[in-house]
Amino acid sequence: MKLRKLITVAMACIMVFSLAACGSENTQEDAAATETTTEENKAEEVEETAEALSGTVVITGSTSVEKILTDMIDEFTALNPDVTIEYTGNGSSAGIKDTKAGINNIGASSREVKDEEKEDTLAEEVFAYDGIAAIVNPANEVQDITMQQLSDIYTGKITNWSEIGGADAEIFIVSREESSGTRSAFEELTGVAEAGGLTSSAAVSEGNGPVQAAVAGNENAIGYVSFSFIDDTVKALKVDGVEPTAELAKAGEYKLSRPFLFVYYEDKATDAGLAFLEFALSEEGQICVEDHDAITVD
Template identity: 45%
Template sequence: MKRKMKQILGMMLLGVFAATMVTGCGTSTGENSDTKTEQKTKTTDNNVTGDTGNLNGTITMIGSTSMEKFANALGEAFMEKNPGVTVSPEFVGSSAGIEALVGGTADIGNASRNLEDSEKEAGAVENIVAIDGIAIVTDEDNKVKDLKKDDLTKIYSGEITNWKELGGDDTPIVVVGREAGSGTRGAFEEILGIEDKCKYANELDSTGAVMAKVAATKGAIGYVSLDVLDDTVNALTLEGVEPTAENIKSGDYFLSRPFVMATKGEISEQNDLVKALFDYLKSEEGKQLVESVGLITVD
């Protein structure tokens, strides 16, 4: 009897021990599973965060010399935010830039004018990113400080050839402009309605060259991008209006043109680097950059 009781008690104790072991293992397994799930989730989140905005590669911009200051500032700011990206700008003129874009040797074609129909038909899409004013400049000693639109037209078409006709000194007018294909020249001549009618003494291949030539030449007159003005030349008022961003935005200053960053196809069709660059330009920081180089935002 006693032996039988001992056997029953032993079996009961064994059952309790087994149940305890099962429960303990179950609890331990559950905790490990939760921990692993949590760790897995954290690892996945970190990977996602690390991949976001991790851009690498090169963006090639080719085109307008008038856009040099803007393009360089944009490239530097974008590369600072994206250390894995190289923005490579080249300044060879608006038409050459669009030609490079269409030909597939540039991601972006910079043009300081509206695109021509033939360029659009070839696949170039016009993306206006800023508005620029065209300033009329003379050498520092010139006494003429203001010109009417008609006066400016007659100077560049060769009808007025001496500053004395405009109340200045008896000095021949030296007409300085840009080379054929320049966006600045195209916009300037189109606004005045004198395409193919200009009588240039000098046709130069960059904005900087125009500034230098006018500054060093008695009686010279030229046109340059508003954002490159400095104290080496006189910037004339036109119809009594100064060439300022405020006057261009209000429409009071008549010489202005768009800065275009053309793409082959819509922006949405471009690679991630190009799309990110345009997104940056649309941001508040991008708009501040546009204004910081003397241009006008399009929004």
């Protein structure tokens, strides 16, 4: 009798354990199935998003951002082959005006948006910071210059290199066009704007590249360019004793620096345009900033 009871109890236990194991297996199978379904859904969503991202994005504005922006565009369109991004460098002021006139989707500026340009609906997005380098020909003896000396040169108060420790030669001044964000930032930071503005004897070049080329080809020239345009054809001067490097600009020690930013209208932005703006701030986008010696936003 006792044996029969023991057998009955044992059978009952076996059935309970079997049911529990079965239930566990079912639960694991259900969980695995749910996980698989979730991953498939995510994959489908990503695929649908990629397929939906298409069209043309027009960007106009600053030439200072050209190298960074070109790399960003290449990386972004490689990931989104159905998107075309057209970039034209025509100056920061022109880029902002184009945005407000509906000529572009995104404007690129290498300076702060001025009070008279601001609108409540005009969005601004800083994607990098940049330094402005005062450059001379490599043959020039001058190594260091002060902000006041830069102001005095560009307003015409200092006209000979011997006045700041250089050779006895007339200074050939190279500046940028009026719509240039680099020029606006340079003149504001050095005090040229407050001191009466650019001297009429200055040569005006459109774009960082032409300024760089003009200085490289003239031993007595001085100009200013974005950090990304410093190479061995020109010499970047220390300003107030501080080397023109991204690290020192980010630390606030190098004073000739400014923001790179996009301007756009949120209600007029396309999905592709918004996706590009997001990409510019992503880790991949910020690598493009670092690759050209500019300063990341983080």
